Amino acid sequence: MKFNIVLLGVVILFCISIVTSDTNYYAGVGIADITGPAAEVNMMGYANPAQTSHGIHLRQFSRAFIFSASATGERIVFISIDACWASGAVKREVVRLLGAKYGGVYTVRNLVVSGTHTHSGSGGFSQYLLYDITALGFNKQGFDALVAGIVQSVVMAHNSVQPANIYFNSGELLESNINRSPSAYLNNPKEERAEYNYDVDKLMTVLKIVDAQGKGMGMISWFAVHCTSMNNTNHMLSSDNKGYASMLFEAEMNNNAAPGQGPFVAAFAQSNEGDVSPNTKGPHCIDSGKPCDILTSTCHGKNELCIAAGPGKDMFESTQIIGTNQFKKAMDLYNSATVKASGPVDFRHSYIDMTKQNVTLPDGSVGYTCKTSMGYSFAAGTTDGPGAFDFKQGTNSSNPFWNLIRDLIKDPSEELVKCQSPKPILLATGEISVPYKWQPEIVDNQLLRIGDFLIVAVPGEFSTMSGRRMRSAVLAAAIQGGMPATTTAVIAGLANEYADYITTYEEYQIQRYEGASTIYGPHTLSAFIQSYSHLATALAKNVSVPVGPSPPDLSSKQISLLPGVIFDTAPLGKHFGSVVKDAHATYTPGSTVTVEFVSANPRNDLMTNRTFLTVEKKSSEGVWSVEFTDSYWETRYQWIDESIILGESNARISWDIGNNQAEGTYRIRHFGTSKSVLGKYTKFTGATREFEVKTSTH
Ligand SMILES: *[C@@H]1O[C@H](CO)[C@@H](O)[C@H](O)[C@H]1NC(C)=O
Numbered sequence: 001m002k003f004n005i006v007l008l009g010v011v012i013l014f015c016i017s018i019v020t021s022d023t024n025y026y027a028g029v030g031i032a033d034i035t036g037p038a039a040e041v042n043m044m045g046y047a048n049p050a051q052t053s054h055g056i057h058l059r060q061f062s063r064a065f066i067f068s069a070s071a072t073g074e075r076i077v078f079i080s081i082d083a084c085w086a087s088g089a090v091k092r093e094v095v096r097l098l099g100a101k102y103g104g105v106y107t108v109r110n111l112v113v114s115g116t117h118t119h120s121g122s123g124g125f126s127q128y129l130l131y132d133i134t135a136l137g138f139n140k141q142g143f144d145a146l147v148a149g150i151v152q153s154v155v156m157a158h159n160s161v162q163p164a165n166i167y168f169n170s171g172e173l174l175e176s177n178i179n180r181s182p183s184a185y186l187n188n189p190k191e192e193r194a195e196y197n198y199d200v201d202k203l204m205t206v207l208k209i210v211d212a213q214g215k216g217m218g219m220i221s222w223f224a225v226h227c228t229s230m231n232n233t234n235h236m237l238s239s240d241n242k243g244y245a246s247m248l249f250e251a252e253m254n255n256n257a258a259p260g261q262g263p264f265v266a267a268f269a270q271s272n273e274g275d276v277s278p279n280t281k282g283p284h285c286i287d288s289g290k291p292c293d294i295l296t297s298t299c300h301g302k303n304e305l306c307i308a309a310g311p312g313k314d315m316f317e318s319t320q321i322i323g324t325n326q327f328k329k330a331m332d333l334y335n336s337a338t339v340k341a342s343g344p345v346d347f348r349h350s351y352i353d354m355t356k357q358n359v360t361l362p363d364g365s366v367g368y369t370c371k372t373s374m375g376y377s378f379a380a381g382t383t384d385g386p387g388a389f390d391f392k393q394g395t396n397s398s399n400p401f402w403n404l405i406r407d408l409i410k411d412p413s414e415e416l417v418k419c420q421s422p423k424p425i426l427l428a429t430g431e432i433s434v435p436y437k438w439q440p441e442i443v444d445n446q447l448l449r450i451g452d453f454l455i456v457a458v459p460g461e462f463s464t465m466s467g468r469r470m471r472s473a474v475l476a477a478a479i480q481g482g483m484p485a486t487t488t489a490v491i492a493g494l495a496n497e498y499a500d501y502i503t504t505y506e507e508y509q510i511q512r513y514e515g516a517s518t519i520y521g522p523h524t525l526s527a528f529i530q531s532y533s534h535l536a537t538a539l540a541k542n543v544s545v546p547v548g549p550s551p552p553d554l555s556s557k558q559i560s561l562l563p564g565v566i567f568d569t570a571p572l573g574k575h576f577g578s579v580v581k582d583a584h585a586t587y588t589p590g591s592t593v594t595v596e597f598v599s600a601n602p603r604n605d606l607m608t609n610r611t612f613l614t615v616e617k618k619s620s621e622g623v624w625s626v627e628f629t630d631s632y633w634e635t636r637y638q639w640i641d642e643s644i645i646l647g648e649s650n651a652r653i654s655w656d657i658g659n660n661q662a663e664g665t666y667r668i669r670h671f672g673t674s675k676s677v678l679g680k681y682t683k684f685t686g687a688t689r690e691f692e693v694k695t696s697t698h
């Protein structure tokens with residue numbers, strides 16, 4: 001008996017060793033909903049105060065990936081979120097909550113949060129003032145949803161950690177990105193430009209994760225392109241081109257499971273997209289249709305007339321095309337990935353005060369970084385979304401947050417002007433600290449390592465050439481420090497904190513939007529490269545790096561001027577969920593159903609991991625099954641405030657019936673929560689009539 005148990009033990013150990021002997025790593029993946037308030041909150045990205053959320057096109061998700069070289073070894077976590085970027089305040093809270101659950105396994109040093117840069121997510125999740133102005137300050141509801149979703153995705157990844165193998169691949173993806181500041185790019189040295197075929201990076205890099213049986217668990221791709229296919233007239237929350245690519249990949253790997261319901265997780269992460277637009281038709285004057293003035297991106301002196309679009313007929317089709325292009329390329333690279341990773345899983349992280357760095361310049365002199373500032377071109381915006389942010393001192397705006405702080409703005413000091421030269425300073429953000437800091441000074445500098453693969457997590461938007469210089473410098477330092485010559489590196493952009501743009505010194509001289517938004521002055525890039533080179537050397541030689549100064553915790557100082565939901569009412573004779581505009585009796589595939597319900601403010605309940613709508617199909621037994629929810633491409637949920645004073649609102653729901661949709665009986669339902677005058681929350685639902693989908697109407 002005893003002998004048998006021992007034998008059984010030996011057999012089990014033997015089996016485990018068979019399973020693990022041909023896997024190099026342990027990995028786990030997870031996904032969770034992070035969608036913010038679908039009403040009245042400014043959408044982060046275009047800084048257009050008029051662009052507030054009014055519904056949902058695609059839900060936003062957090063996608064988490066955990067890696068370790070052994071079951072008990074140190075872990076690294078890479079998280080890609082369908083958000084404009086990751087803020088330090090969000091990362092701090094995520095790490096705090098994970099610490100309460102798992103002790104010191106996940107820390108600021110081994111965990112990276114990187115944003116996809118969608119410009120259609122709700123804003124107000126930074127602790128620094130400038131980024132929250134259009135959102136009327138800090139938005140706790142959106143912040144909490146973002147943090148909770150990220151934590152949830154890491155918990156899921158933690159629970160799925162198992163023996164795994166990791167493969168890499170890369171290849172060129174064409175016709176999916178263009179440079180939106182080519183005149184700045186052209187100021188880079190001719191010899192340097194001659195090393196590259198394009199003025200944007202066309203390379204997509206893919207990491208493939210499979211379990212011990214070879215079954216796919218997850219995929220991360222990096223490709224540099226702004227998530228600005230949806231333009232600044234869009235009011236529905238959306239994950240834009242990269243989120244759509246993720247949904248396509250996950251649907252294919254998960255047997256068409258509902259969006260965000262795993263188990264396979266596919267992240268389309270952001271890279272050095274600072275000067276890179278998805279609007280491949282390029283900028284044109286919207287009045288004449290002619291190309292804009294190339295140096296200034298204006299039409300007869302007006303920046304708001306110069307707008308880039310394409311490749312589709314409208315922003316939805318453009319999102320679909322750029323998303324599908326990334327999805328198809330990533331799938332090709334995933335299927336043909338054969339380079340198997342081996343070697344240590346490791347990381348290096350330092351907090352750096354970017355306003356206090358010095359760098360030795362090529363001529364031997366010393367260059368200094370500066371206190372933060374924004375240049376004039378920042379207010380003009382970009383051709384992806386011209387400036388709508390009225391930054392002129394002393395003007396009154398309809399934004400109460402702006403009115404509250406505009407008098408605090410002061411002229412830049414002589415020292416700042418000199419340090420930031422040739423930038424004409426619009427906002428001397430580094431010299432104002434009331435009511436609290438406007439932009440970050442201390443930011444995360446971080447590297448993750450999986451074998452010979454390096455993830456260079458940077459706290460901002462690197463321009464194409466900045467990213468190339470950073471990759472080369474990190475690789476050179478890593479290889480010199482002893483890593484193999486075959487080591488590769490990707491830039492993971494918009495990670496951990498947002499320090500705006502990072503252009504090259506030469507691009508900075510041109511002071512287009514990206515240069516105007518390079519906040520630590522002309523030597524910003526050199527200082528970052530210096531710091532990341534130290535991290536790479538330390539990683540290669542396995543020595544420690546300083547922790548650095550801690551960023552401030554400004555959570556207790558946050559101001560928020562967005563009023564809460566006061567109350568909801570249904571018009572006389574109607575109730576919440578009443579159908580205002582019903583479906584027709586029949587539809588053909590390829591047409592669109594549009595219906596409307598009496599509704600309430602979606603801020604009463606974000607419906608996280610649930611839905612504001614369902615499209616349901618009736619079986620022959622009379623049982624309804626859900627075919628689509630609000631996170632599908634095929635559906636749109638628009639929230640329409642009929643009367644703010646009376647608290648009346650409607651939900652307009654549309655469903656684009658696919659050409660291959662099965663014939664049958666369908667209905668659309670709407671779900672919401674209303675708030676009474678006394679503050680009581682009540683759930684409600686409504687349903688349309690039953691309608692038929694038929695290929696022929698007779
Ligand atoms: C979302 O809900 C589904 C059930 O509908 C559940 O299986 C899943 O675990 C939930 N996901 C999260 C992240 O809570």
Ligand SMILES: *[C@@H]1O[C@H](CO)[C@@H](O)[C@H](O)[C@H]1NC(C)=O
Pocket residue numbers: 231232233307313314315316
């Ligand atoms: C946004 O895209 C829509 C088409 O979907 C177009 O009508 C509109 O002019 C665009 N606006 C801007 C500011 O790009």
Ligand SMILES: *[C@@H]1O[C@H](CO)[C@@H](O)[C@H](O)[C@H]1NC(C)=O
Pocket residue numbers: 357358366
């Ligand atoms: C550059 O910075 C280092 C430490 O960060 C400091 O020791 C050194 O004195 C500085 N050099 C100059 C020229 O300011």
Ligand SMILES: *[C@@H]1O[C@H](CO)[C@@H](O)[C@H](O)[C@H]1NC(C)=O
Pocket residue numbers: 394395396
């Ligand atoms: C802004 O509005 C206030 C109050 O309406 C008014 O007193 C002030 O003169 C206005 N300032 C400007 C620059 O228009």
Ligand SMILES: *[C@@H]1O[C@H](CO)[C@@H](O)[C@H](O)[C@H]1NC(C)=O
Pocket residue numbers: 344345346542
């Ligand atoms: C780095 O050194 C530590 C001991 O100081 C050791 O535990 C660890 O395994 C080393 N890591 C690598 C990647 O060699």
